[in-house]
Amino acid sequence: MDPKPWLIYALGGGWGHLTRGLALARLAARQRPVHLLVNSPYVDQVHWDEPKLTLRRGGTELNSTRAWVQAIFRERDWGAWIIDTFPRGLGGELAPLLEAALAATPRHRQRCVLIHRDLNPDYVRAKQLNTFVDRHYGLVLVPGDREATSLTPATSLQRTPPWRIRNAAELPHPEDIRAQLSLPNAPLVLVCATGNADEQHHFGDLTATLATHLAQSSLWSEGGLPEGALPKGAIRCLAPTCPPGCPKALWLSHWPALDCLSLAQVVVGAAGYNLVQECEAVEVPLVAFAFRRRYDRQYLRVQEESIKLQRRITFVRDNQEAVAAVLRQLQPTITRASHPVSQFESTRIASSFHVPVYVNGAAIALDKILQQLQSENLI
Amino acid sequence: MSGQAKQGQGMKIRLVWKDACSGAVRKPVLTPPVAIGADFEQLPEKLGQRSVSRIAIADDTLKPFHAILMEEKGQLIAITPKDPSQSMADVLRSPAGVANAIQKQSLNNGDRFQLGQTPMTVQVSAVAQATAAPVETEPAETEPSETEPSDASPAPSSATPEIPLPPQPSSDEFSTRPTKLLDPDLDEDDDMITANDAPEADPNPANAFSVKQTKLLDPRLDALPELADASPGKDAAVGDRAGAAGAGAAVAGAAGAEDNRVMAGSMAKSKTPKAFPRDEAGAAGAPSERSSEKAEENAKTGCDRQVGFLFKRRCGRLTPTGCPYCRQNNSHDYDPYEADYFYYEHYGDYTVGHWGSDYYAERDRYYYNRDAGRMDFTEADAASFEEEFDNDYEMDMGAS
Numbered sequence: 001m002d003p004k005p006w007l008i009y010a011l012g013g014g015w016g017h018l019t020r021g022l023a024l025a026r027l028a029a030r031q032r033p034v035h036l037l038v039n040s041p042y043v044d045q046v047h048w049d050e051p052k053l054t055l056r057r058g059g060t061e062l063n064s065t066r067a068w069v070q071a072i073f074r075e076r077d078w079g080a081w082i083i084d085t086f087p088r089g090l091g092g093e094l095a096p097l098l099e100a101a102l103a104a105t106p107r108h109r110q111r112c113v114l115i116h117r118d119l120n121p122d123y124v125r126a127k128q129l130n131t132f133v134d135r136h137y138g139l140v141l142v143p144g145d146r147e148a149t150s151l152t153p154a155t156s157l158q159r160t161p162p163w164r165i166r167n168a169a170e171l172p173h174p175e176d177i178r179a180q181l182s183l184p185n186a187p188l189v190l191v192c193a194t195g196n197a198d199e200q201h202h203f204g205d206l207t208a209t210l211a212t213h214l215a216q217s218s219l220w221s222e223g224g225l226p227e228g229a230l231p232k233g234a235i236r237c238l239a240p241t242c243p244p245g246c247p248k249a250l251w252l253s254h255w256p257a258l259d260c261l262s263l264a265q266v267v268v269g270a271a272g273y274n275l276v277q278e279c280e281a282v283e284v285p286l287v288a289f290a291f292r293r294r295y296d297r298q299y300l301r302v303q304e305e306s307i308k309l310q311r312r313i314t315f316v317r318d319n320q321e322a323v324a325a326v327l328r329q330l331q332p333t334i335t336r337a338s339h340p341v342s343q344f345e346s347t348r349i350a351s352s353f354h355v356p357v358y359v360n361g362a363a364i365a366l367d368k369i370l371q372q373l374q375s376e377n378l379i
Numbered sequence: 380m381s382g383q384a385k386q387g388q389g390m391k392i393r394l395v396w397k398d399a400c401s402g403a404v405r406k407p408v409l410t411p412p413v414a415i416g417a418d419f420e421q422l423p424e425k426l427g428q429r430s431v432s433r434i435a436i437a438d439d440t441l442k443p444f445h446a447i448l449m450e451e452k453g454q455l456i457a458i459t460p461k462d463p464s465q466s467m468a469d470v471l472r473s474p475a476g477v478a479n480a481i482q483k484q485s486l487n488n489g490d491r492f493q494l495g496q497t498p499m500t501v502q503v504s505a506v507a508q509a510t511a512a513p514v515e516t517e518p519a520e521t522e523p524s525e526t527e528p529s530d531a532s533p534a535p536s537s538a539t540p541e542i543p544l545p546p547q548p549s550s551d552e553f554s555t556r557p558t559k560l561l562d563p564d565l566d567e568d569d570d571m572i573t574a575n576d577a578p579e580a581d582p583n584p585a586n587a588f589s590v591k592q593t594k595l596l597d598p599r600l601d602a603l604p605e606l607a608d609a610s611p612g613k614d615a616a617v618g619d620r621a622g623a624a625g626a627g628a629a630v631a632g633a634a635g636a637e638d639n640r641v642m643a644g645s646m647a648k649s650k651t652p653k654a655f656p657r658d659e660a661g662a663a664g665a666p667s668e669r670s671s672e673k674a675e676e677n678a679k680t681g682c683d684r685q686v687g688f689l690f691k692r693r694c695g696r697l698t699p700t701g702c703p704y705c706r707q708n709n710s711h712d713y714d715p716y717e718a719d720y721f722y723y724e725h726y727g728d729y730t731v732g733h734w735g736s737d738y739y740a741e742r743d744r745y746y747y748n749r750d751a752g753r754m755d756f757t758e759a760d761a762a763s764f765e766e767e768f769d770n771d772y773e774m775d776m777g778a779s
Contacts, residue, residue: 012779013778013779014779039776039777060777065776085779089773090778091773123772126772127772196777272779292718293778293779297718
């Protein structure tokens, strides 16, 4: 008998829910059908090669999206309900579904899994989420060793390493990516235009500002460059579409960003879940803004990580601070540029690439989910 | 008071500095000796038999082990190497002897000094300067079990320092000058509490209204995240988030040792004190008689915690039920404005150069009705905002 398909709920803006949900779904879909519900505006950028994985795309209009979600949950007997971040659903639409399922089948709780990315404690309290999670979820997974947890349910939280969209062994070689993206053989400052669509202009402006500052930097360019020339180091902005304000020549598009990060001397972006964890995975310094979010606490993540990672992540508040932080990160590189640039660059680049070694927490999470379902004889 | 209680009356100091990375103001309360440097791992856990409070600060100009603050005959002194190229670790290993390789500088309450590029202010507890006075002025709230130090607790203030420290001329690097406190919230006569007094989260919601045996005199001190995590025996991992929200400091070191690990960059903006303190004994057994009295007092007069963002005011709630400042389960120090303090880092700072100072100077411009000179925004308006906290949740399907 074919295993029952799993349903993974990963609604939410930005990249985080989409990428995290896909990280788990693509591994789970090697053994069973998996349906992944998403409504990120970036969903068209992602791709996968698991035939059993079905991606269901929703909108953002409140009532119609709620109804769409509820219809999918009711359309069949799913083997597992795996809910990312929002135990009641992003629009609260899962609460009546969970209550009805529990009333119909008291053991339904055992097939419900919550992926607990951090949540605003106000929300936790306002909706009494601890009580709700205890009532409806048999397993709560925290996708990161140090990811903050605002939920304190009686159901124990089980931590995994951070979830990544690729296993370490699946990462392409940096030189292949460099060639694919036509990047110069030079130090790279990579601006990742993560976050919401209305924040893209911020990264576009930042990319232009960084290019201007670095072109004017005597350290970076050894006495300055002719007007209009690009610095010897490269600055690129990674985004699905060219952000407003970003020079077209500096725009890159590639998914997943994790492939490109190890090429960079320093990455600039928002302190969302993905970018912070991915920069840590490939051991690249991150200069991070903490954007306000309704549910996520980016400022807390940047603080925690700056403590733990000992400055591999630098918190900045505006473009001026970001430029200064980038220059600081480049300083050891720049100082050594008193040697002939070509020699310096080839030496540095040849010695900087290494194979990232990390554990993909999504695989461990999958094991934990399977153990939970097997212990309850649900598979 | 028992002799054991007296033993716990050693000098307590509070160091106040602004973290260069996050902009957060750090203000841990510590028991000397205190080792300060840039690399936590190189700071000693003990000097002789005395446990050391360790503080690592993200400052490139600091040496890995830069300085020691310690008590000598009731006086707080700062010790740095004579040779600026040396670290304290070098000095302690010096074959020529420690005494010839160091310089000392006395520090008094309110003194400001600079380590590397980090200006700091030190507050010395009145109890230490008086040497004989107890830490708490509410003896009714003191029990021997609260003040009894662990075996590894720092020695009392009268103990002889482990390092022979001859008088030395003052150091340029470590010059001190009386100055105003960096944090205007702190009064010079703030009483100090020990890390041992830090309240721990009570996992039992039923204990939410029991009163903790505490030495707190000023409830503002209880908002310090450092203290919330600095209980002996809680050998937490770095940045372990168990405990108060936003607490970035963690405890490290041998079990039972007071060893405050304070890393720059962590959140230290919790400005509201705890309400409804709980009895540590409550977790293990019946609350003490004093705790019951305190609980009854709270029940009559309401919560003393200062709440609100724009206008701080006494909470006054008789119960934490429905209170937006008290978490439902086990934490009383929740601050719903944690994020706001992060993004408006100088909120509440009225010193020259910060917005608070300008606000006061230009207050006329903020009147809604300038002709009438009448403010059209009152504390009642501010209070009304707090009831709207949950209205916006689950209404945006593009949120994250």
